[in-house]
Amino acid sequence: MRRLFAALLPLLLLGAAPAPIPVEQPEIVATFPHDATAFTEGLIYLDGRLFESTGLEGQSVVREVRLEDGKVLREAEIDARYFGEGLVDWKNKLISLTWQHGIGFIWDRATFRKIGTFKYRGEGWALTRNDREIVMSDGTPFLRFLDPDTLKEKRRLQVTADGRPVPRLNELEWVKGEILANIWLTDRIARIDPVTGKVKGWIDVSALSAASGRRGRDDVANGIAYDSRKDRLFVTGKNWPVLYQIRLGKAR
Template sequence: MRRLFLLAAALVLPTAAPAQTPASAAPPAAQAAPARAAVPVYGVEVVRTYPHDPHAFTQGLIWRNGVLYESTGRSPSTIRKVRLEDGAVLQRRELDPALFGEGLTELNGRLISLTWTTGKGYLWNPADLRLLGEFNYEGEGWGLTTDGTRLILSDGAPHLRFLDGQTLQPVGTVPVTLDGRRVGQLNELEWIDGEVWANIWQTNFIVRIDPRTGNIVGIIDLTDLLPDRTGMDPRDDVLNGIAWDAEGRRLFVTGKNWPSLFEIRLTGAR
């Protein structure tokens, strides 16, 4: 019960959305919340471990057509195509040095990426990572995924935002809550079997969100996934990156500047 209490306290954060700042910034403060046993908490087991570029500040991660696509932040921010087996970067494109890359997804045969504070999104050809176009959106861009029709965007605040997949214009929002209390710091997103899975920035947790209601319906505890973090910054080098291989039913996760990418499966809820 104490572990559940601490987990709930870590997830229920202030509604203000602090920026994804460099390591000098303090981690966001947590508010205490009652433990809620009704929301299942899952552990994980590692199926296989793969190499990952330890200098990749992972912001977005997806699996498409047998390869990983990854967006990274900092300068230079990149869009890259990565071979799973050895972590080799097969292709990459750098963003303008003034831009800080963020979330990534694929819809209608195009890769779509966000930037942090500039309100610009970009469209890419997945075959050669050629830039196809750009679009604008309001506010910050953090994570990005799609339900196959709409884009689903996180901006650090305790809600999900929806954009029309064709026009890329806003079509709605839904607040994200755990036990009736709003949960912010939603970072990298992935659509998995009708749910939005989201990293909670600067924590070791992924939450499973019902996109219709915004209710958190499950929590995944990855505290022990990378036990040796010697030399890594606990504020910056955090869990971030979820990719789902729908055909193979494989789940991949990694972190910012992590040396490994993991294929995992969930273990029983507690």
């Protein structure tokens, strides 16, 4: 009996192995047209419209899009030297990033006129917000939390899954107290606890990626928008011809 206890003691001290992170399979609720030439970097649903930012030098824009038919209602071009990245709204403004130039742009949401710029260190990938802070990804396992009025960094949070850092955090969306994040070059969306940084679950969008007719290596899922009034979650990808409204299903 003593020998058995001695053999089991290390396991008892370590405790039970942590449960695997659940993986959810989304259900498609509806589909909408999406510009197949849009290298989607940021996506927002706001006041009945989609707002989208796109990337690639010479092709980067910030635009307003009608959900029902994908029609571009307005757009502002970003200077051709810049690779446009993420997008977020704050009050009457839209705020966008560039990839490697360390400069972001502030736009008047009513006129799409550029009204300011701001600077940051490192790369800019994506933006989202809650009611108090703007959250920024930069391609690393860290999320930056910014003051929404000054756009100065206040703090950082490392994102981990099973105790390991999660790199390549890309497009972000704040949904029901969680941060959803596309993981660049994968078909997974992370559900992140904004307090601990731990990944609570994965959303597997590989079936949506395949259904979209994905062509190139870069044409991955990237673009998450949430309609809080009607509790609708939308996802798309770079150069996808379709935008999906999804419902999260059972985890496995």
